[in-house]
Amino acid sequence: MGESIDRREFLQLAGLGGAVFASGLAGCASMAGAKQDDFYFVQLSDTHWGFKGPALNPDADGTLHKAVAAVNALAVEPDFIVFTGDLTHTTDDPKERRRRLAEFRDIVGALRNRNVRFMPGEHDASLDNGQAWKELFGPSHYSFDHKGVHFIAIDNVSDASARIGEAQLAWIKADLAKKDKDAPIVVLTHRPLFDLMPQWDWATRDGAQAIELLMPYRNVTVFYGHIHQEHHQMTGHIAHHSAKSLIFPLIAPGSKPKREPVPWDPAQPYRGLGFRGVDAEVQKAAFEITEYPVIKA
Numbered sequence: 001m002g003e004s005i006d007r008r009e010f011l012q013l014a015g016l017g018g019a020v021f022a023s024g025l026a027g028c029a030s031m032a033g034a035k036q037d038d039f040y041f042v043q044l045s046d047t048h049w050g051f052k053g054p055a056l057n058p059d060a061d062g063t064l065h066k067a068v069a070a071v072n073a074l075a076v077e078p079d080f081i082v083f084t085g086d087l088t089h090t091t092d093d094p095k096e097r098r099r100r101l102a103e104f105r106d107i108v109g110a111l112r113n114r115n116v117r118f119m120p121g122e123h124d125a126s127l128d129n130g131q132a133w134k135e136l137f138g139p140s141h142y143s144f145d146h147k148g149v150h151f152i153a154i155d156n157v158s159d160a161s162a163r164i165g166e167a168q169l170a171w172i173k174a175d176l177a178k179k180d181k182d183a184p185i186v187v188l189t190h191r192p193l194f195d196l197m198p199q200w201d202w203a204t205r206d207g208a209q210a211i212e213l214l215m216p217y218r219n220v221t222v223f224y225g226h227i228h229q230e231h232h233q234m235t236g237h238i239a240h241h242s243a244k245s246l247i248f249p250l251i252a253p254g255s256k257p258k259r260e261p262v263p264w265d266p267a268q269p270y271r272g273l274g275f276r277g278v279d280a281e282v283q284k285a286a287f288e289i290t291e292y293p294v295i296k297a
Contacts, residue, residue, distance in 0.1 A: 045225030046245035051089035085121025085190030130158035219285035
């Protein structure tokens with residue numbers, strides 16, 4: 001890419017760009033003349049492998065494969081890929097749960113980028129406290145650093161009561177204590193940490209405690225899934241961004257008395273489904289989101 005074109009323009013010219021949202025954090029990411037440490041990652045969420053429901057997605061067995069192909073076809077290689085929960089659809093059969101998790105792992109094994117990180121959703125983990133998920137994918141919460149940004153993956157799903165829990169909150173506090181108050185921090189989680197719609201299970205019962213721990217840090221951004229749609233929220237200076245699902249969208253929060261999925265529209269297949277790319281501009285602790293469809297329109 002030359003000096004006259006930035007990453008957003010490049011992606012749009014390549015036919016990959018969707019609606020772009022620049023976060024409320026200072027600045028937005030421009031890749032022209034970018035610092036060496038700036039980077040790009042991809043977030044996918046709520047694949048629900050094993051779901052069956054022709055009225056909601058007649059291609060339930062094919063959408064994940066299409067998403068893998070779409071990520072592999074991106075013109076710009078991401079630094080890493082993260083799945084933020086509900087890899088599989090819930091089942092109360094422990095053997096079937098493990099089978100679905102293993103099948104999911106095999107399918108996403110076709111991703112060209114081998115730096116892939118996983119987190120559980122309640123469909124994966126709440127019925128057995130994450131036991132099967134941990135057997136196949138390892139720890140359900142962890143942290144890592146990438147090119148100057150500190151990432152914290154929080155498990156707010158293995159506890160069936162939708163809690164992070166005191167032990168994990170203590171771990172988060174100790175993990176954050178190692179970082180400067182100006183450090184860029186990205187939190188990855190499945191459920192929203194704030195009370196979006198508690199009556200719809202769109203909340204974390206002790207999420208306010210996690211936000212309180214994060215509040216002293218001046219550059220925090222949260223990426224989550226669970227609600228099957230794009231949504232943006234601020235809690236003080238902390239920006240929260242939800243990701244679309246790869247199986248079916250859900251209605252907007254509060255738009256009807258009860259939560260319900262959006263039916264499949266044969267005239268607009270895959271509408272409301274997709275994944276996102278996130279440009280990270282480390283120097284300004286800024287993140288620019290690009291929404292991608294599952295397949296090109």
